[in-house]
Amino acid sequence: MRQLAFIxxxxxxxxxxxxxxxxxxxxxTDTNQAEQSFLEQADVKQQKLSxxxxxxxxxxxxxxxxxxxxxxxxxxxxxRINLISALTDGEGDSYDANIRTRIALPNTERKLNLVxxxxxxxxxxxxxxxxxxxxxxSVDNEDLGAALRYQPESDKEWSVGTDAGIKLVSPxxxxxxxxVRRSWWPGAWEIRATETVFWFKSEGxxxxxxxxxxxxxxxxxxxxxxxxxxWRRLDLQYQFDxxxxxxxxxxxxxxxxxxxRMHGSDVPAVHVESxxxxxxxxxxxxxxxxxxxxxxxxxWPREENFTFVASISFKLEVIIGQEEGSVAxxxxxxxxxxxxxxxxxxxxxxxxxx
Numbered sequence: 098m099r100q101l102a103f104i105x106x107x108x109x110x111x112x113x114x115x116x117x118x119x120x121x122x123x124x125x126t127d128t129n130q131a132e133q134s135f136l137e138q139a140d141v142k143q144q145k146l147s148x149x150x151x152x153x154x155x156x157x158x159x160x161x162x163x164x165x166x167x168x169x170x171x172x173x174x175x176x177r178i179n180l181i182s183a184l185t186d187g188e189g190d191s192y193d194a195n196i197r198t199r200i201a202l203p204n205t206e207r208k209l210n211l212v213x214x215x216x217x218x219x220x221x222x223x224x225x226x227x228x229x230x231x232x233x234x235s236v237d238n239e240d241l242g243a244a245l246r247y248q249p250e251s252d253k254e255w256s257v258g259t260d261a262g263i264k265l266v267s268p269x270x271x272x273x274x275x276x277v278r279r280s281w282w283p284g285a286w287e288i289r290a291t292e293t294v295f296w297f298k299s300e301g302x303x304x305x306x307x308x309x310x311x312x313x314x315x316x317x318x319x320x321x322x323x324x325x326x327x328w329r330r331l332d333l334q335y336q337f338d339x340x341x342x343x344x345x346x347x348x349x350x351x352x353x354x355x356x357x358r359m360h361g362s363d364v365p366a367v368h369v370e371s372x373x374x375x376x377x378x379x380x381x382x383x384x385x386x387x388x389x390x391x392x393x394x395x396x397w398p399r400e401e402n403f404t405f406v407a408s409i410s411f412k413l414e415v416i417i418g419q420e421e422g423s424v425a426x427x428x429x430x431x432x433x434x435x436x437x438x439x440x441x442x443x444x445x446x447x448x449x450x451x
Contacts, residue, residue, distance in 0.1 A: 154287055154311045157319055157344050160352050161379055162388065162414060165291075167197055168276065169248075169256045173207075174200045175418025185408040186395075195239065199246070210246045215239035216264060219305045219327035219336075220274055220293045241265045242272070254280055264297065272297045287311040301330035319344040335363040350381045371398040375408075388414040 159166045162177065177197040184190045198213040217239055244262020251257070256278040264270040274295040281288045289309045296302040305327040312320045321344065326337040340358040347353060354377040361369045375394020382389050390412040397403040 153313055153319060154289075157352070160381075161344075161354060161377070164197070165278075167199065168258060169251050169278070170199070173418060174210075175416065178415045178417070180413045180415075181410065182412075183408060183410040186406050196241070208247060208249055210248060211243070212246045212260065212262070213241065213243045216242040216272075219303050219329055220276070220295050221305055221307075221325060221327055244272075244274075264299075270297055270299045285312055303327065303329035303331070317346045333364070337361050337363075352379050353377065354379070369399065371396050372403070373397070386416040388412075388416075390414070 155166065167177070175198075179195050181193045181195070182190065183193075195215040196213065197215070198211075200211040201207040202209045202211060242262055242264045244260040246258060246260045248258045256276075258276045260272075260274040260276075262272060264272060272295060274293065276291065276293045278289060278291045280290075287310075289307075289311070291305075291307045293305040294302070295304070305325065307323070307325040309324070310322040314320055321340075321342040323340045323342060324338070326335055328335045338358060338360050340356050343355040345353040345355070356373075356375060356377070358373045359369055360371045360373070361367065373394065373396040375392055377390060377392040379388060379390045381387070390410070392410040392412075393407075394409070395405050395407040397405055
């Protein structure tokens with residue numbers, strides 16, 4: 098009996114001290130390959146999302162004739178002529194016109210252009226799609242200027258351009274301008290930052306900054322939070338604008354921009370000059386070269402003790418020049434909704450590739 102107990106003790110001791118069987122280990126190379134494959138797939142998805150967001154914003158700005166698209170355009174020579182009328186409560190009616198012309202010089206691969214256009218106060222970006230009380234205000238106090246513009250190739254992230262020209266006033270007023278735009282795509286947002294530095298012989302130097310946040314809500318709506326500030330050495334004054342915009346595609350021919358806006362200044366101290374709201378209806382009335390805008394709205398200006406002042410504006414836009422295609426036709430917004438606008442007024446040079 099003792100011998101049997103001794104044999105069992107030795108057996109269990111041997112089992113207890115025996116080493117467990119080796120578990121198979123995943124090779125580090127397989128792990129690295131799996132991680133690399135996951136990151137590559139994530140990069141592809143991020144590039145597709147950023148491309149669709151960029152094309153969607155370009156499509157909307159192109160349809161509404163935004164200056165940003167003209168700045169970064171890859172289309173051929175083109176002329177935009179705007180005939181504008183506005184009726185403001187207490188001020189009567191007013192009439193105005195402006196022009197934006199770009200002629201691509203031969204043998205320059207469209208990098209060098211002759212530009213003739215109305216110059217805004219501080220080279221601010223176009224306000225007709227939802228940052229001005231009325232369409233006519235966007236051309237107030239603008240003088241005609243002519244310049245040579247050097248516009249190298251842009252991509253979806255960067256755009257750079259330089260102008261050198263003269264303002265067509267008496268006496269002639271030379272100017273230079275440098276503009277750079279940078280875009281990011283965090284998640285479902287597109288963020289665009291633009292910096293413009295300029296100098297006029299008569300006024301000295303100045304700068305304008307803008308920061309826009311775009312987000313598609315669905316196939317027919319795009320939200321935009323737009324911010325802009327400008328400063329000039331002439332008056333040592335900052336002017337700033339903030340607006341909330343909602344763009345809607347009603348059909349291939351009709352788009353609507355809803356907006357609320359605040360305009361302010363920092364002289365003598367930071368303060369609000371006016372609040373505004375309105376709806377901009379833009380319709381393509383013939384092919385891709387004739388558009389018509391109606392913008393009812395109003396503002397609460399400080400000089401009127403923030404009393405509401407109603408207004409309505411009308412604009413007829415004629416586009417002369419050959420297109421190369423539609424930005425919207427290449428647009429594929431997230432979740433595969435249809436193109437925001439099938440027909441568009443311009444083709445952006447921002448052609449992001451994968």
